[in-house]
Amino acid sequence: MNKIGVWLIGALGSISVTVMVGALLLRKGLCDSTGMVTATEPFEGLGLVPVDAMEFGGCDIRPGRLRDVVSGFLRNPSGIDPFLIGSIEGELAGIESFIYPGVALNCGESIELVAGCDMCVSCSAREEIARVTSGINEFKSVKGLDELVVVNLASTEPLIEMGHAHRDLDALERCIDSNGFESFRPSTIYAYAAIQSRSPYINFTPSTGALFPAMVELAERNGVPVMGNDGKTGETLVKSTLAPMFKYRNLEVLSWEGFNILGNMDGKVLDHPDNKRAKIQTKDSVLPRILGYSPHSQVHINYVPSLEDQKTAWDYIHFKGFLGAKMSLQFVWQGYDSLLAAPLVLDLVRLAELAHRRGEAGLMTHLASYFKDPLGVTEHRLSGQHEMLMDYVSLASQ
């Protein structure tokens, strides 16, 4: 069995921890694969990389050791049975040495607070890229890995204004050469390094600094499959499931108001208006695309520390029916943020490896169902997106 590297950006964050813990527990038969779409029957014939074959590494801008993060995480309700951790402590310790310092340049105020100060000292963009690449290469060579997938699980970066450098590959290269930092976010550096190393890149965050058109062009040229943005795990998942009902029934959505409260690091970073804007933007495209019009709709995200990883969302949907009558549907979603995300990350690694093996490059639009704002895709209905995936699976199974 060939081993595959999984390189997690934000490796000390709660989603990464859950990905690693989950994979290790699965390997030992201490949990089942509930929540992993690729564990279901239609994916059986595809020869997907087993979770057992995954080796974990990555980087983080935060100082700290994985073991402390894990035990801190488990001290709070996380949905994970803390008794199980004892059995994988050795494996977790083994990962420790492959967690490298992350990139913090131009990451925005809110994330800077999280990082140690010395992280933010500038060096040139090419040097930063080289530093990331060298970590990846070291990890691959020590572990003897043929293939590696990079997944961005870091905090949401502030929005970046799209300019020429984001639309044109040559302009991007020149911009990197001239250290045009105002056009970059850390995710730009990571994505560039990954794609140049011929590693598939998954943007599980809302950050828009990575998979802009010029970067996708680079991926296409290098034969590297990429996909994003922003893992669809909670409120937006429900939204993309429910909204078509109103369309199918010719009921007019008047207002769709969403209130999200959460208490993990994600919540803390999103409490900063710059970062929140990026997040809310990826959530915003769903309704107009599905309904064909834009109802009054605001998405609110608020940091409520006591909730920790248990995200709660209240959505109020006001709609108009026959003879102008107004009616409503409300829902309350209560889920462990990281536990919802982690199995999807394992799915995406397996499907990115498959795509790379099959010689695909550029956007993996068949993975639309995994993302809040799937790049290159106009289908926002979950059922339609699921069908896109099933069609791909059929094709790939032949």
Next chain:
Amino acid sequence: MNKIGVWLIGALGSISVTVMVGALLLRKGLCDSTGMVTATEPFEGLGLVPVDAMEFGGCDIRPGRLRDVVSGFLRNPSGIDPFLIGSIEGELAGIESFIYPGVALNCGESIELVAGCDMCVSCSAREEIARVTSGINEFKSVKGLDELVVVNLASTEPLIEMGHAHRDLDALERCIDSNGFESFRPSTIYAYAAIQSRSPYINFTPSTGALFPAMVELAERNGVPVMGNDGKTGETLVKSTLAPMFKYRNLEVLSWEGFNILGNMDGKVLDHPDNKRAKIQTKDSVLPRILGYSPHSQVHINYVPSLEDQKTAWDYIHFKGFLGAKMSLQFVWQGYDSLLAAPLVLDLVRLAELAHRRGEAGLMTHLASYFKDPLGVTEHRLSGQHEMLMDYVSLASQ
């Protein structure tokens, strides 16, 4: 423009009233067609009968005049603007004389209370059939109608045990001849009369006394399209929309508990355990069909008079995710029962007429999305059912 008859069983009930009021207001341009699926773009080229061409009649076991029912209905919050009624009073009065006494034989305790006592005097089954048929014929001839669609909007009947007479058409005929009342419900009489008169028959109720196999066979022989059971307007609509999400994400539904409260006649009749059982049965098939397994699931329906037509449902969905963590999704649905149903009734009349005109007979499975328990259909996902309808529309448009 050829006129079409719409024969409503339970013509004095709140759905029927809303159907008639809505159609008359639409005709006068006093409301729009929100809530009618057939008013959307894909249906444009089908030459569907316009709402303007519909003439209304029907029957009810309750004594009473339509005008009193309408004004009583509007005195309570119904979602209908009561100011608009003045403009259609003449038309409503014109319908009055085409509302005939209904059939009450073996309708069960709860519905008998609603009917006047003299309704329940027995005559032979053939006589009852003839009486219904003669009302339909009179209506058609006075109004000069070529086509007529029968829609059952009456209260839910108690379940009937399926026997030989329900599976074999000859046995059914013999059973009618011998007045085997224990095998019939009023809906049996109505459906038989309708189909023998070559009129499409829609069962918008959960009552199982009409569209059993022998009756469907009769419809096929007579070239009559039929469909049922039980209009999908509220909690089940949401359920058939949401449940696939858990399937697509490989999240295991542990429990799905539904609590419905409502205060109209429907609620009152459903408060009787016999009638409730029939209702809950049509709601019960959805989850196992969509998920592929049967989670703990109970549907409760309770009569809360103060709510009147405003049905409220709370559903609590408990599910298991990655690493065994339990999470939940709750929703609260608040809608006007009759306003949700009425536009679908208009849709079904139009689509039944089309099917009849196109020479189709037996079950109209392409109408699955309209029903809680669509006969002859295993697809219970709303999106899949919607696609079935769209496929039919494409075919019929050619």
Next chain:
Amino acid sequence: MNKIGVWLIGALGSISVTVMVGALLLRKGLCDSTGMVTATEPFEGLGLVPVDAMEFGGCDIRPGRLRDVVSGFLRNPSGIDPFLIGSIEGELAGIESFIYPGVALNCGESIELVAGCDMCVSCSAREEIARVTSGINEFKSVKGLDELVVVNLASTEPLIEMGHAHRDLDALERCIDSNGFESFRPSTIYAYAAIQSRSPYINFTPSTGALFPAMVELAERNGVPVMGNDGKTGETLVKSTLAPMFKYRNLEVLSWEGFNILGNMDGKVLDHPDNKRAKIQTKDSVLPRILGYSPHSQVHINYVPSLEDQKTAWDYIHFKGFLGAKMSLQFVWQGYDSLLAAPLVLDLVRLAELAHRRGEAGLMTHLASYFKDPLGVTEHRLSGQHEMLMDYVSLASQ
């Protein structure tokens, strides 16, 4: 029966309209007194002014006629039976001529948009006061009124910074003389004019420009009873009822997050950050006062036009119980804002008249239960506040 004047600031707003419509319908026996606390048994022996004796007038900065406002208001779901309005059209027309132009000086951006531009032309503060006083006097003299109560039902003004002029009566007078507009809001003018005219003043809004210490001192000197701030009609009412439960049970509230959505003018004005801040401030004092500590708590108010007068609030309360376990209580409040407020306004008019008659002056602290932020009161539990009222009633009944 002596008549009493009710002078409504914001007379064309939805609460005022509901107060007037409600009083007129009550007078005709077309509705009952549900929602009026003073209509219950304990208040019977107090000789309170009957609703029949109330004459309505007031002012508004918006242009427009009362009849148009009423009919516009009723065109949307307001909870009021529109059929009843016909019977009081004459009375409403009679009120029309006693609605005077309001004061708009330094009312803030958001309210200026509502007012006509010419309203904002400056004249001196004393002139504005005189203008208001002259309207009140005219109304009293034409109607032959002995007593008049002023109630502020206008939109929430932006917060004003408290300075010397707000704490010292002489400084206030000097500030008025010198047109120190930056220290005033329109509510300052109204309150000053009312108190100088020996009319009780009720601040049903969160605006802090009226009942600051210097103004209360003026009221005391003039023998005028006053009270505020901010009518307690919805979310805060529930909060002040529920919060003591956690205290009594020694359960620790970790977070109490409130999300309010509404669509009337109140909502529109509160959408402006300046005005929202004033509102949220009056809501904020409740928890710390009841619990004895300050849990994480944010109150959000958002404008959702389709809801109109139907305010909806979702509160999520996260609390810690035995052995550190976290649990939650959520509530959803759905009420017609103006219908909740209006009967309380009628109560307050009756109780202010009583207090004035009894020779009371300054803050009517026994009315604490009516206000979100009751001035001069530290008791925030609804039950305790209710007892304060009952104690007063016992005393006044002797």
Next chain:
Amino acid sequence: MNKIGVWLIGALGSISVTVMVGALLLRKGLCDSTGMVTATEPFEGLGLVPVDAMEFGGCDIRPGRLRDVVSGFLRNPSGIDPFLIGSIEGELAGIESFIYPGVALNCGESIELVAGCDMCVSCSAREEIARVTSGINEFKSVKGLDELVVVNLASTEPLIEMGHAHRDLDALERCIDSNGFESFRPSTIYAYAAIQSRSPYINFTPSTGALFPAMVELAERNGVPVMGNDGKTGETLVKSTLAPMFKYRNLEVLSWEGFNILGNMDGKVLDHPDNKRAKIQTKDSVLPRILGYSPHSQVHINYVPSLEDQKTAWDYIHFKGFLGAKMSLQFVWQGYDSLLAAPLVLDLVRLAELAHRRGEAGLMTHLASYFKDPLGVTEHRLSGQHEMLMDYVSLASQ
């Protein structure tokens, strides 16, 4: 420090386990006293028995060992940090030998299933009483206890019809002599044995077989304080907090519908209609007593295994306001049943010991706030009940 015995009926149930675990953790300083009312300031001067002084024993009809019950309980989400249990394993083992077989005679079908069959073999009533008494005495003597409080935490028994033997103490004695089993439930035996042994008896369950008038008379004669019925921990706690709001505001409650779902043994036993009736009866008295009238109100309890100890309740309150408008308040309560109950049990033991020491006998009505249906008390408002407790504390502190 004098030690005090706590004798738990249903000692292997989840509330008992939580009481014992909680007390042991408190003693070790591994948790705080959140949720214990007697841990707050007003109780400081009363000389209440410290939790450290409590020794635990009891009985159960279920076979099984405490250690297995604890570890089974902790395997599921219980809100208890499972890491803490290791530190109290020795203490738990020490309790094991003081858990005696319980009484199962005439306990009803549903509880019989829980008990082992041989438990249900009949012996005479006096023999059963003697058996219970002997267990209590053995425990007291081995542990050297001066005082012991009996708390019933067993499953809800089916209702028993009240007859002469329940109203007259002599008749009760004769009935016991003649083995009139149809008039007894196990709780009758327990209460009789406790009171005869001069031990205070707390009925934390809805079972009506213990504290009927004749038994209270026995308690008075023996100088023993007793109290019940049914610990107020969740939905009813909220109900008795919220309902006064509607009364205070003169808002008419039209309907109050409650839906409870839970998955522990309590839920399983309550799934049987006989037992459910007893439970619902204790919940039913609250609204009429507080409001002064009986709105439409049904309380539903349903067994949903996946929820385990996490009880969830949805209440829908429909109310009428000014001008007849209908509005609503909904709440969702999500709490760990046993964690809510356990600290109250510790409170009640402390307060029963105090009452006994102070020479009080019969019903402890000052403990009304702890019970859904407080015997001998008409005050159902939580705030009023809390005041009764505070008044008692003031008196006892003198």
